[in-house]
Amino acid sequence: EVQLVEAGGALAQPGGSLRLSCAASGFTFDDYAMYWVRRAPGKGLEWVAGISWSSDNIDYGDSVKGRFTVSRDNARNSLYLQMNSLRPEDAAFYYCAKDMEKFGMSKILEFWGQGTLVTVSS
Amino acid sequence: SYVLTQPPSVSVAPGETARITCGGNNIGSKSVHWYQQKPGQAPVLAIYYDRDRPSGIPERFSGSNSGNMATLTISRVEAGDEADYYCQVWDTITDYRIFGGGTRLTVL
Numbered sequence: 001e002v003q004l005v006e007a008g009g010a011l012a013q014p015g016g017s018l019r020l021s022c023a024a025s026g027f028t029f030d031d032y033a034m035y036w037v038r039r040a041p042g043k044g045l046e047w048v049a050g051i052s053w054s055s056d057n058i059d060y061g062d063s064v065k066g067r068f069t070v071s072r073d074n075a076r077n078s079l080y081l082q083m084n085s086l087r088p089e090d091a092a093f094y095y096c097a098k099d100m101e102k103f104g105m106s107k108i109l110e111f112w113g114q115g116t117l118v119t120v121s122s
Numbered sequence: 123s124y125v126l127t128q129p130p131s132v133s134v135a136p137g138e139t140a141r142i143t144c145g146g147n148n149i150g151s152k153s154v155h156w157y158q159q160k161p162g163q164a165p166v167l168a169i170y171y172d173r174d175r176p177s178g179i180p181e182r183f184s185g186s187n188s189g190n191m192a193t194l195t196i197s198r199v200e201a202g203d204e205a206d207y208y209c210q211v212w213d214t215i216t217d218y219r220i221f222g223g224g225t226r227l228t229v230l
Contacts, residue, residue, distance in 0.1 A: 035219075037165075037221075044222070044224035045165065045221040045224065046221065047218060047219045047220065047221065050219070095164060095165065100167075100170065107155075107212040108171075109157070109210075110167055111167075112166070113164060114163075114164050
């Protein structure tokens with residue numbers, strides 16, 4: 001059974017940093033691209049970042065580009081999101097998600113974790 | 123940038139058919155995927171490549187895509203179908219995965 005478990009959400013101050021992690025199990029992690037998507041309270045889903053299985057293809061949503069960094073450790077079956085220069089509008093549930101297709105970036109988010117909550121406030 | 127437009131809400135009675143639309147410029151030329159998110163739960167892939175259903179998704183869920191509109195159709199709606207539904211496409215120009223604003227389905 002595929003499981004994705006996010007961690008690291010917390011209260012951060014504006015301008016501060018957080019590092020989110022996503023522990024994956026139930027599938028061959030290093031065969032699949034992975035993604036971060038967020039949902040702010042009262043808002044819809046927003047694309048944050050994506051990383052290919054080999055880490056050679058990485059992209060970001062406009063609102064986080066230059067501030068957030070996605071990475072993965074295939075040996076640890078883990079996905080990460082380093083969040084710097086946090087803003088109040090970054091407050092949201094952050095979900096990690098697995099791509100549907102092996103060795104590609106189909107952009108289809110087949111399985112999602114339960115999410116971790118990031119709050120940004122002074 | 124590419125924009126996907128969904129109605130904020132759709133309401134139907136149990137047993138009726140719900141149609142949730144996703145409008146975009148020439149969206150029929152793109153692949154559309156749909157996600158269901160129930161309150162307090164993670165999103166779930168409901169339809170991919172316009173009309174394919176992942177295992178575990180009831181046959182009552184179907185999709186279509188043509189011209190400037192994609193549609194998620196839920197037949198014989200049940201109370202358990204109440205959720206927010208999001209369409210998603212891949213914009214090949216920006217390489218962004220774009221979500222629609224979401225539609226809240228209410229079962230009366």
